[in-house]
Amino acid sequence: MLAFTLLSVLLCATCSFALSFTDGLLPNGNFEYGPKPSQMKGTEVIGHNAIPEWEISGFVEYIKSGQKQGDMLLVVPEGSFAVRLGNEASIKQKMKVTKGMYYSLTFSAARTCAQEETLNVSVSPDSGVLPMQTLYSSSGWDSYAWAFQAEVPVVDIVIHNPGVEEDPACGPLIDSIAIKALYPPKMSGKNLLKNGDFEEGPYVFPNTSWGVLIPPNIEDDHSPLPGWMVESLKAVKYIDSDHFSVPEGKRGVELVAGKESAIAQIARTIVGKQYTLSFAVGDANNACEGTMVVEAFAGEKTVKVPYTSKGKGGYKRAVLKFTAVSTRTRVMFLSTFYTMRSDDFASLCGPVIDDVKLLSVRSPRFFL
Structure with a gap:
């Protein structure tokens, strides 16, 4: 009887864990858990698995909010820490997903050195290049969305800096990486357009006030804004009623x-x-x-x-x-x-x- 009770508790715990997935930050998605002092050389992270939940490659720095770079003060939008990707550096995390399901990644990024930077975002076999040469917020930080369809039950989420700067420490700051499942709406007798109210879209960070940029569809095979294509050279901004005025419902699009x-x-x-x-x-x-x-x-x-x-x-x-x-x-x-x-x-x-x-x-x- 005791064995049966223990088995029932374990099964309930397993079911609860399986059903408890909610949209939001990836494990240690805001990098608040950092390397041990022995895994640091100045700001550089030493060791592929030094940052909990992440695998790194190349020149990756662990940055504290308020840290100075020359005359510039580095600000972190979520919590106290972020990572900086040097030339050809990347961060990777494995995640269990549902095969065939659509998902959207949202992450915050800021330039630190170059006038023009790009980021490669990939969830095998999908990949995309997000340009960062245009700043949309005065804080220097912007949040970006990128969508994918899961083709396997376990995927590698990778953000890579392909830059070739003279200073290997130059590169974008990355913080607050989240995921959201997308449920593409269908047209109905009340509307021949899908997602005409824009309620279905990428994850919006509750502690940021600059919305989420959705890149042009030439850089994203699967739109984070289901039903819609961004047919332009630059991004559109997905906004929420918690931080902006929206005509109807909780979400809208700013051109x-x-x-x-x-x-x-x-x-x-x-x-x-x-x-x-x-x-x-x-x-x-x-x-x-x-x-x-x-x-x-x-x-x-x-x-x-x-x-x-x-x-x-x-x-x-x-x-x-x-x-x-x-x-x-x-x-x-x-x-x-x-x-x-x-x-x-x-x-x-x-x-x-x-x-x-x-x-x-x-x-x-x-x-x-």
Whole structure:
């Protein structure tokens, strides 16, 4: 009886562990648990497994918040520690996932030396290159999202710096790496677009106030924003209602880089049938002031929606009516102008779009 009781407790504990997975930081994803003093040479980490839960290669530094680099003070957004990847350095962690499931990684990164840096992000066999030459926040830190589909039950998550700087210590700071399972929504009778409210998307760190950048689809085979493609040269920003003003629900998209920042989706339509595309345009309550214009495209029609922002939140609604000329209709949104925040004149910002709906116009019925 005692053996049966112990077995039952073990089984319950195992089930609880299996079901207790929640979206959030990877184990030691904020690097608060660091190497032992014997595994450090100055700031350089010595030993492949010196950082708990991680495997490192190349020149990796363990950085404490407030540490100085010349005249620059290094700031860490989450907790007190981060890692810096030198030339050809990488960090890796194994993770159990569900085969066939979609996931999104979110991590924070900051440049420290070079004017242009890139990061290779990979979950075998998928990989992508994220450019870091454009800064979107005045703090120097940005959060990035990158998505993948699990092809095996155990994957290696790798972030690698391919840089070739003269100073081997130069390279990006990495902190706060999280994962989130994605559940791609389907279209319905209430909306022919998928994820038109943007509620499904990457993990947003609760302790950061700069949103999450979603890179162009040419750098990401699987979008962290299910249903949507980022068809532009620069990223769009995924924002939440805890830190920004969002027209509807808890999530929205900020078009932060003018015409270089666009999102699109292809919807099934019937040739000759009439449709209405409705959406909300606003500002994120982030000191993004001035007249902003969102351009919406559907079929052969386009509309420009001006929005005068005081940078304190608010929105307006707009509608684009069109007749489908194909069985596949591309719906796209972009911002006409570049805009900078009025409180620092350094951070790119732009209009917010949300609550996007595509519906067919029913033909009126005539009764005799």
